[in-house]
Amino acid sequence: MAVPMFNLAPNLSVSRLCFGTMTFGEQNSLIQSFQLLDHAFYSGINFFDSAEMYPVPQRADTQGRSEEYLGRWIKDRKIPRDRVVLATKVAGPSGQMTWIRGGPECLDEMNIAEAIDKSLMRLQTDYIDLYQIHWPDRYVPMFGETDYDPARQYSSNPIEDQLHALSRAVDAGKIRYVGLSNETPYGLMKFLQAAGSVKGLQKIVSLQNSYSLLCRTFDSALAECCHHESVFLLAYSPLAMGILSGKYFSDGGPTDARLNLFRGRYSEGESRYNLSKASLTAATREYLLIAKKFGLHPVSLAIAFVLRHPLVASAVFGATKIWQLEEVLNACHVELTSDIIAEVNKVHSVYPNPCP
Numbered sequence: 001m002a003v004p005m006f007n008l009a010p011n012l013s014v015s016r017l018c019f020g021t022m023t024f025g026e027q028n029s030l031i032q033s034f035q036l037l038d039h040a041f042y043s044g045i046n047f048f049d050s051a052e053m054y055p056v057p058q059r060a061d062t063q064g065r066s067e068e069y070l071g072r073w074i075k076d077r078k079i080p081r082d083r084v085v086l087a088t089k090v091a092g093p094s095g096q097m098t099w100i101r102g103g104p105e106c107l108d109e110m111n112i113a114e115a116i117d118k119s120l121m122r123l124q125t126d127y128i129d130l131y132q133i134h135w136p137d138r139y140v141p142m143f144g145e146t147d148y149d150p151a152r153q154y155s156s157n158p159i160e161d162q163l164h165a166l167s168r169a170v171d172a173g174k175i176r177y178v179g180l181s182n183e184t185p186y187g188l189m190k191f192l193q194a195a196g197s198v199k200g201l202q203k204i205v206s207l208q209n210s211y212s213l214l215c216r217t218f219d220s221a222l223a224e225c226c227h228h229e230s231v232f233l234l235a236y237s238p239l240a241m242g243i244l245s246g247k248y249f250s251d252g253g254p255t256d257a258r259l260n261l262f263r264g265r266y267s268e269g270e271s272r273y274n275l276s277k278a279s280l281t282a283a284t285r286e287y288l289l290i291a292k293k294f295g296l297h298p299v300s301l302a303i304a305f306v307l308r309h310p311l312v313a314s315a316v317f318g319a320t321k322i323w324q325l326e327e328v329l330n331a332c333h334v335e336l337t338s339d340i341i342a343e344v345n346k347v348h349s350v351y352p353n354p355c356p
Contacts (some may be wrong), residue, residue: 018315021048021067029056030072034069041083041084071125085130127175159191159276183207238317245299299331304331305336
């Protein structure tokens, strides 16, 4: 069965499953990456997401490999460029990744322009379909944090300037559409306000934020913003870094599972997906029981829950093995009954958002 499609923007039709490539170049070799991409593409996935900082955990000597592998696959397999939708991201300010333009220190025009040109080179393409700001150029609570602390705000590049730089790249034909990631209602609306008030600035078409059974923070203010402004969610981590598959609940999970393989080296993931957190494990066990009760694979329950949301354009998932990819492909055709959703919501009311 073909993967369903979604009209994300004019002349931009994307598969409702988006294959995230952040394991390419770290957990997956070039050959393995090609095999996964082949299987995804010929199964009906046309949407592929990357970032200039990938793979993770991020290191200077591997930075950019995920984009490079994706670009090499398109060239090696002679995939017509209009058959795939390529999305990638510019890294926001970071005191850790000094090997990316010194941090980078801010998202000014120089940093954005350089990032785009280098991504185009690694992807071996003339244009990027969807270019996203990976995280904001300002302080916001992220990756497990929930409370905003005004004292942590720092001087950042104005949103209007960031959008000017991105819009110039659109005018130059280097990117087609602009999106955000790890953004808040305030940030999303400020970008939309800037686009609406200054002629020639590009409107944001998508928001790539975490969304899963364990993280439904999108469902409040962000959902309202997206609904009224016709911005669609690209829901990343729909399996909560594999936790919702249940694999960590059998003898601690496989040794090559990401939270085991990179323990102590992947702070962004471990801070959000903390398996020692009682509410996380309790909620997950309840969702696994719901899947069993209704005869569903846990992956099917998790993916189908995300895709049923009317504002979700695509679920951005990762897979390091073909059988994992098959589980997700099978899940995109599952429809959840009202009885299943009622039970899911009961669990959510007891354990709301253990992975914010």
